[in-house]
Amino acid sequence: MENQAHNPAEYPATGALAPAAAGTLLIENTLVYGEGEPTSVLVKDGVIAEIAAEITAADRDSVDRAIDAQGGVLLPGFVDMHVHLREPGREDTETIASGSAAAAKGGFTAVFTMANTQPVMDQPVIAESVWFKGQNIGLCDVHPVGSVTKGLGGKELTEFGMMARSEAKVRMFSDDGKCVDDPLVMRRALEYAKGMDVLIAQHAEDHRLTQGATAHEGENAARLGLRGWPRVAEESIVVRDAIMARDYGNRVHICHASTEGTVELLRWAKGQGIPITAEVTPHHLTLTDERLATYDAVNKVNPPLRESRDTEALKQALLDGIIDVVATDHAPHGSEDKCCEFENAKPGMLGLETSLAIIVDTFIATGLADWRFVARVMSEKPAEITRLPGHGRPIAAGEPANLTIVDPGRAWTAHGAEFASKADNTPFEGQEFSAKVTHTILRGKITCENGEVPVNA
Ligand code: DOR
Ligand code: ZN
Numbered sequence: 001m002e003n004q005a006h007n008p009a010e011y012p013a014t015g016a017l018a019p020a021a022a023g024t025l026l027i028e029n030t031l032v033y034g035e036g037e038p039t040s041v042l043v044k045d046g047v048i049a050e051i052a053a054e055i056t057a058a059d060r061d062s063v064d065r066a067i068d069a070q071g072g073v074l075l076p077g078f079v080d081m082h083v084h085l086r087e088p089g090r091e092d093t094e095t096i097a098s099g100s101a102a103a104a105k106g107g108f109t110a111v112f113t114m115a116n117t118q119p120v121m122d123q124p125v126i127a128e129s130v131w132f133k134g135q136n137i138g139l140c141d142v143h144p145v146g147s148v149t150k151g152l153g154g155k156e157l158t159e160f161g162m163m164a165r166s167e168a169k170v171r172m173f174s175d176d177g178k179c180v181d182d183p184l185v186m187r188r189a190l191e192y193a194k195g196m197d198v199l200i201a202q203h204a205e206d207h208r209l210t211q212g213a214t215a216h217e218g219e220n221a222a223r224l225g226l227r228g229w230p231r232v233a234e235e236s237i238v239v240r241d242a243i244m245a246r247d248y249g250n251r252v253h254i255c256h257a258s259t260e261g262t263v264e265l266l267r268w269a270k271g272q273g274i275p276i277t278a279e280v281t282p283h284h285l286t287l288t289d290e291r292l293a294t295y296d297a298v299n300k301v302n303p304p305l306r307e308s309r310d311t312e313a314l315k316q317a318l319l320d321g322i323i324d325v326v327a328t329d330h331a332p333h334g335s336e337d338k339c340c341e342f343e344n345a346k347p348g349m350l351g352l353e354t355s356l357a358i359i360v361d362t363f364i365a366t367g368l369a370d371w372r373f374v375a376r377v378m379s380e381k382p383a384e385i386t387r388l389p390g391h392g393r394p395i396a397a398g399e400p401a402n403l404t405i406v407d408p409g410r411a412w413t414a415h416g417a418e419f420a421s422k423a424d425n426t427p428f429e430g431q432e433f434s435a436k437v438t439h440t441i442l443r444g445k446i447t448c449e450n451g452e453v454p455v456n457a
Contacts, residue, residue, distance in 0.1 A: 020046020089118025
């Protein structure tokens with residue numbers, strides 16, 4: 001089950017996985033990548049065994065479970081490089097269990113949960129506890145992200161090697177929520193990471209330029225009396241880290257790109273052959289700072305919602321491959337931290353249960369892209385960037401059955417109170433979408449069925 005696109009010897013394997021679902025699952029009447037004629041996919045013991053217009057009678061007789069996809073689109077299970085599941089420390093807002101359920105409902109088979117927990121994920125024992133909890137729950141592979149610096153303090157590097165070699169097999173490190181802004185610390189992190197081929201993911205924000213900032217620096221913030229977070233605070237770090245990746249030879253990943261200028265810098269860096277990758281969130285693709293007029297803190301996020309020229313540039317960059325992936329930055333918060341003055345509210349938005357619908361309405365329903373694009377930006381590329389075996393693989397015989405079925409014509413309305421997530425801070429409350437994840441399958445096990453997590457999953 002190793003990811004053939006990479007040399008397995010060069011990166012740590014996945015930590016011991018919970019066993020695949022034993023038995024046979026038949027998915028009928030599905031359009032693989034949304035293409036061709038309705039097809040059947042037979043899964044045996046967690047692995048795709050056969051893809052055919054008709055499954056033979058003998059095989060059909062031995063089927064334990066069958067799903068009628070009703071013409072739904074079959075895609076590789078989604079991979080989210082950036083979520084916050086809040087465990088340990090803020091289990092009142094999300095747990096690995098509730099976050100895994102939200103992930104399964106959103107079509108995700110693997111997520112990477114950030115290190116800004118309490119305590120911070122800066123030691124193997126914490127990462128291992130998160131990994132094993134995720135495997136025991138069994139709804140989604142929950143990969144812990146290690147912090148780059150101890151306690152997110154920005155000064156002293158953590159033991160990347162110990163975390164990478166632990167049972168959690170940590171493969172990504174980030175101080176997300178905070179920027180590794182000391183250039184010497186960042187240089188050392190990149191050099192240390194290079195030896196193990198683990199990924200450094202940067203939250204690009206020069207904190208000296210954003211002190212007290214709560215909104216994008218622009219006309220709207222000025223009119224509303226909110227202190228501004230300028231584009232340069234992001235872009236100056238992006239360009240610095242691109243140059244470091246060039247000169248010290250390690251790859252670097254930019255979290256939640258939010259500005260037109262970041263897109264230009266990524267275009268330049270990729271053109272130079274610099275090993276840089278980037279993600280964009282569904283909210284930065286579609287929402288702008290015009291939302292702030294209500295002072296509703298559900299619209300507060302870091303980096304902040306920007307302007308339409310930024311959203312347009314981000315969309316085009318995702319289509320062009322300048323931005324590699326969609327990542328949600330799923331950031332649950334309790335009402336005490338959101339239903340308060342804008343200035344005092346915590347930044348962050350839910351993402352797992354609306355991501356696919358937003359991407360479909362933005363790119364597929366508008367004719368800008370096809371389902372192969374969705375497979376690429378929500379599954380294949382994030383698995384490739386994180387060197388994650390078994391996910392983001394082609395839908396083909398012999399591959400692990402990590403799969404998502406989408407009904408492209410199922411209209412629904414987002415209501416945070418109905419989400420599997422413990423929190424309800426979605427900026428898409430009341431919004432109507434045209435597509436929905438109907439099924440998610442993790443190594444042959446159904447983790448979402450008809451849009452819900454099965455009771456016995
Ligand atoms: O909006 C955000 N929320 N941005 C971050 O970088 C951190 C996150 C959180 O942890 O809530
Ligand atoms: Zn984040």
